[in-house]
Structures are given as structure tokens and as C-alpha cells.
């Protein structure tokens with residue numbers, strides 16, 4: 001079942017940059033969709049449009065039903081340095097004025113799901129880059145989102161940390177039945193995570209290719225995974 | 241060992257300077273109304289201890305009241321600026337004018353307006369004017385320095401502007417504000433001293449007035465004692481505000497963390 005549809009969405013910034021023109025795609029419930037494209041093609045802009053942080057100046061974004069609960073994860077962990085991990089993870093709940101006790105237990109549960117049990121009272125600067133990103137994802141999950149928007153969340157992490165986070169993210173998204181729109185520069189990452197990869201053209205961005213990948217758990221060393229990865233890479237090279 | 245040297249070295253230097261001073265005054269037979277010996281200053285200090293302490297308290301009280309007034313006013317106006325671009329554009333030039341006009345020049349006017357019967361209020365206002373601007377400008381800068389992504393994230397989660405102010409902008413501004421406080425504490429003391437000088441004798445009772453009065457009577461040793469107390473007060477205010485800053489930022493801010501290892 002469809003969750004949201006972008007139809008002919010265009011965005012021009014007041015600086016005069018036409019970031020997007022005629023961007024159209026559809027996302028289904030509980031799907032994991034990756035957006036892949038050259039730097040500056042408008043991927044971040046597309047996510048901010050979907051989040052409602054900026055408005056499109058042409059086309060429309062159509063939700064089937066009410067706009068679902070959203071969460072956002074940035075490339076940097078963007079944690080509050082003055083607050084410990086628990087307070088950071090609790091942020092969406094605090095903003096919604098969830099009672100403190102309930103918010104604490106939900107946030108602690110979210111941290112535990114990301115393997116951060118025991119780090120509730122650690123401050124961001126006491127955590128490694130990977131752990132900070134885990135707190136950031138816990139904060140997103142604490143909001144109990146139906147749709148999770150992620151903007152190159154693991155780009156700044158090393159390969160091993162990234163692989164671990166990829167696996168955890170897949171498990172968590174499946175468990176909660178969350179729809180994910182995932183911006184990345186990594187062919188391997190998009191091929192590993194997604195059920196569908198949307199490849200965008202250089203600015204002004206639009207969808208140039210769509211690669212559907214076979215469902216189910218993936219083995220990074222299998223020939224089938226290599227084949228999927230090759231298809232994504234081929235589509236990306238074709239637009240570059 | 242390093243700390244030991246850090247403390248011992250200045251102390252040793254100070255002690256030898258005092259020793260030289262004592263010897264120099266005695267050897268050259270310098271009259272006490274030009275340069276009193278340290279021993280004479282110490283005697284003047286103990287002879288006038290009660291009245292000097294009363295003066296110290298008077299200056300301290302003006303300084304503290306002025307500092308608190310500047311803090312409240314500076315933070316309030318900075319919050320107003322952060323909430324309304326219009327208010328900032330309209331008011332900021334006046335804040336700058338207030339800042340660049342020398343207080344000594346405004347002080348007599350303040351005294352006349354507020355009245356010599358309420359001299360304490362006038363002193364506090366003059367000193368607060370000096371301390372106000374660094375708090376305003378630093379807090380304004382701090383409130384504007386909030387992480388843009390965090391701000392968008394909070395908006396996405398439905399935060400009101402007050403929630404953004406309270407949970408994001410004010411914590412971001414805290415290190416800026418505390419840095420400004422350290423400067424403003426010293427400025428409030430300078431402002432209090434200037435105000436006392438302008439108010440003149442008979443009305444003011446603080447350390448600055450004691451310096452003027454002792455000078456008029458050629459009691460140079462008492463003058464030095466009051467001067468020493470003033471310097472001590474300045475250092476104490478600075479040290480206290482630095483300690484508050486360190487304590488508030490010790491868990492998260494780079495400036496405080498650099499001191500831990």
C-alpha cells in the first residue's frame with residue numbers, strides 16, 4: 001500500500017538555485033527506499049521537503065491518509081552536547097510533553113535496542129562516533145515514527161561500524177514496521193539495505209533509474225548480492 | 241610540582257618586591273606622603289580596619305547589585321532580540337550608542353536625574369550600564385549560534401519557539417553568557433568606582449571615595465590600603481565567576497574539559 005507520492009515536485013531556493021525539478025516517486029508502507037545520486041543533486045532537499053521543513057514551489061507531496069509520525073537522522077549525530085545520552089534520546093518525547101517517567105523508560109528502551117545499555121548518563125563527547133550515531137538513531141526511534149528519513153547517516157563512520165549499524169538498522173526497521181527513505185553515496189550500502197534504489201540525475205535532480213532488489217536477508221559475500229550491487233553501480237555510472 | 245611553582249614563583253617575586261620597597265623607602269628616606277613603606281600601609285590598614293571593611297562592603301554591594309541588574313537586563317533584551325528581528329534592528333543601535341558613550345560623561349547626569357538623596361540607586365545604575373553591553377552582545381551571539389540541524393529537528397518534532405529557546409538556544413548561549421559575565425563582573429566594579437568618584441565625598445562611602453578622601457588628607461598609606469582592597473575585590477570577583485563558569489560547563493564544554501585529563 002502506498003504511503004506517499006511525490007508528483008512533479010520542484011524546488012528553487014531564494015539564492016536562485018534550482019535544486020529539484022519534476023521529482024516524482026512513490027514510497028510504499030514498510031518499504032526501505034534508498035536515494036542515490038551525485039553530490040548536490042538535491043537529495044537532502046528532497047528529504048526536507050518530505051519532512052515539511054520546506055515547501056515545494058511546484059508539484060505536490062501526497063500522503064495516503066494523515067501525515068505519519070516522522071523522524072529524521074542527519075549525517076552528523078547532532079546531539080545536544082550539554083545533555084546525556086538519555087536526555088538526548090528523550091528529546092522528541094520531551095517536546096511532546098510526555099510525562100518524565102514514561103519518557104525516561106521509552107528513551108532507555110530505545111538506547112538499549114541500539115546496544116547502549118549502561119551509557120544512559122554518558123555525555124556525547126564521552127562517546128565514539130558510532131555510539132553517537134546510535135544515540136541519534138535511538139532518539140529517532142523514541143519518537144515511534146512510521147516514516148524514518150535518513151540523510152547519509154553513516155557517511156562519516158568507518159566501514160566496520162557502518163556494517164554493524166546497517167544490520168541493526170534493518171532489524172529495527174523490520175521489527176517496528178517502519179518505512180525508511182535513506183540517502184546515501186554508497187552503492188554497497190544501498191544495495192544491502194534497500195528493497196528499491198532510486199538513482200537521481202545531477203542538479204536539478206529527478207529520478208533517472210529505479211532498481212528493485214530481491215527481497216529477504218542478504219549475504220554481502222554472495223554472488224546474488226554482487227549482481228544487485230553491479231546493477232545499482234551501473235545505473236549510477238549512467239547518470240554521472 | 242608544576243602547580244607548586246605556579247603558586248610559589250609569583251609569591252616569591254611579590255615578597256622580594258615588597259622587601260625592596262621597604263628597604264628603598266628607608267634607605268632614601270622617602271617621605272610617607274609620597275611613598276609609604278609596606279609596613280606603614282599595613283599599619284594604616286589595621287588602624288582603619290573597620291571603616292575600610294565598611295567601605296569594601298559598600299563598593300561590593302554596588303558592584304553586585306549592578307552586575308545582577310546588568311545580567312537580568314542583558315539576558316532579557318538578548319532574548320527579545322532572538323525572538324524579534326524587528327526589535328533587534330530597532331534597538332541595537334541604541335545599545336551601541338550607550339556602550340560607546342563614556343560612562344564618566346553620563347554619570348553626572350544620572351546623579352542629577354536620580355537625585356543625590358538616592359545616591360545608591362544612581363551608583364548601581366551607572367555601574368550596571370557599564371556591565372550591560374558585553375552581556376547583551378555575547379548572549380545575543382550565543383542565542384544565534386544554535387545548531388541549525390537541531391533546530392530543524394525540534395521543529396519537525398513540533399517544538400514551540402519557547403521550547404526551542406529553552407532547550408536549544410539558551411543552553412547554546414550559556415558558554416557565551418558565562419564568558420561575558422567574567423568580563424562584566426570586572427566592568428561592574430570599574431563602573432562602581434567611577435560612579436563613586438563622580439558622586440564625590442559626603443554621599444558615597446565606598447573604597448573609591450576613601451581613596452579620594454585619603455588623598456585629600458595626604459594619608460597616602462590609607463590610600464594604598466584602599467587601593468589594595470580594590471584590587472583584591474577585582475581578583476576575587478574574577479576568580480568567583482571563573483569558578484562558576486567552570487562548574488556549570490565542566491561536563492560538556494570544550495573550554496572546561498580541556499582542564500581535565
Ligand SMILES: Nc1ncnc2c1ncn2[C@@H]1O[C@H](COP(=O)(O)OP(=O)(O)OP(=O)(O)O)[C@@H](O)[C@H]1O
Nearest residue numbers: 013014015017019038039040041042043044045046
Ligand atoms: N538552504 C539553501 N539555500 C540555497 N541553496 C541551497 C540550500 N540548500 C541546498 N541548496 C542548493 O541546492 C542544491 C541541492 O542541495 P542538496 O543539499 O539537496 O544536495 P544533496 O544531493 O543532498 O548533496 P550532497 O550529496 O552533497 O549532500 C545544491 O546546489 C545546494 O547548493
Ligand SMILES: [Mg+2]
Nearest residue numbers: 043044045151
Ligand atoms: Mg545532502
